[in-house]
Amino acid sequence: xxxxxxxxxxxxxxxxxxxxxxxxxxxxxxxxFPIKSSLVVAMSDNLRVRRIFxxxxxxxxxxxxxxxxxxxQIYPDKLPSKADLSSYIKKNSIQTVFVAKLVNIxxxxxxxxDNNYGYDSGLSFNNNxxxxxxxxxxxxxxxxxxxxxTLFDTQSHxxxxxxxxxxxxxxxMNDIISELTQILIKNMQENGVVR
Numbered sequence: 001x002x003x004x005x006x007x008x009x010x011x012x013x014x015x016x017x018x019x020x021x022x023x024x025x026x027x028x029x030x031x032x033f034p035i036k037s038s039l040v041v042a043m044s045d046n047l048r049v050r051r052i053f054x055x056x057x058x059x060x061x062x063x064x065x066x067x068x069x070x071x072x073q074i075y076p077d078k079l080p081s082k083a084d085l086s087s088y089i090k091k092n093s094i095q096t097v098f099v100a101k102l103v104n105i106x107x108x109x110x111x112x113x114d115n116n117y118g119y120d121s122g123l124s125f126n127n128n129x130x131x132x133x134x135x136x137x138x139x140x141x142x143x144x145x146x147x148x149x150t151l152f153d154t155q156s157h158x159x160x161x162x163x164x165x166x167x168x169x170x171x172x173m174n175d176i177i178s179e180l181t182q183i184l185i186k187n188m189q190e191n192g193v194v195r
């Protein structure tokens with residue numbers, strides 16, 4: 001049983017899926033699903049990351065019939081203020097605002113057990129002593145990035161859908177963003193937020 005658990009854990013940590021949703025909520029009484037339009041805003045001072053995420057999210061929302069636009073298309077050189085967003089939303093009758101916000105980045109250690117997998121030669125004392133001296137277990141440090149995504153209704157200014165994600169070792173930002181947008185759209189579709 002322990003071998004199966006270790007195999008599954010290793011597979012999960014080394015598989016290509018390095019992002020997942022850690023929580024999800026939807027306003028079940030909101031009566032305007034599926035949404036028709038949205039302004040996508042990534043709350044990042046890194047203009048490159050902001051542009052990549054917003055463009056990918058807009059592309060996926062448009063595939064679902066949502067008239068979506070990236071804030072970086074309107075404000076390419078700066079993160080827009082609340083007043084900027086409010087003005088654009090009123091002028092263009094935008095139904096929702098999709099906001100992505102970094103929550104935290106932290107390093108976590110994951111300990112992998114030794115390769116003995118409970119092998120017992122019958123000499124328990126010697127086997128335990130050997131394992132204590134020559135322990136094959138090791139620890140790997142991973143970077144965990146947590147992002148919160150919230151969809152707001154522009155009339156009530158209240159959240160109507162929200163989720164959080166965790167990505168492990170996001171070395172290639174393009175791959176992580178592409179993976180995240182797919183996961184987000186799937187969750188939104190499952191909750192009836194988009195068609």
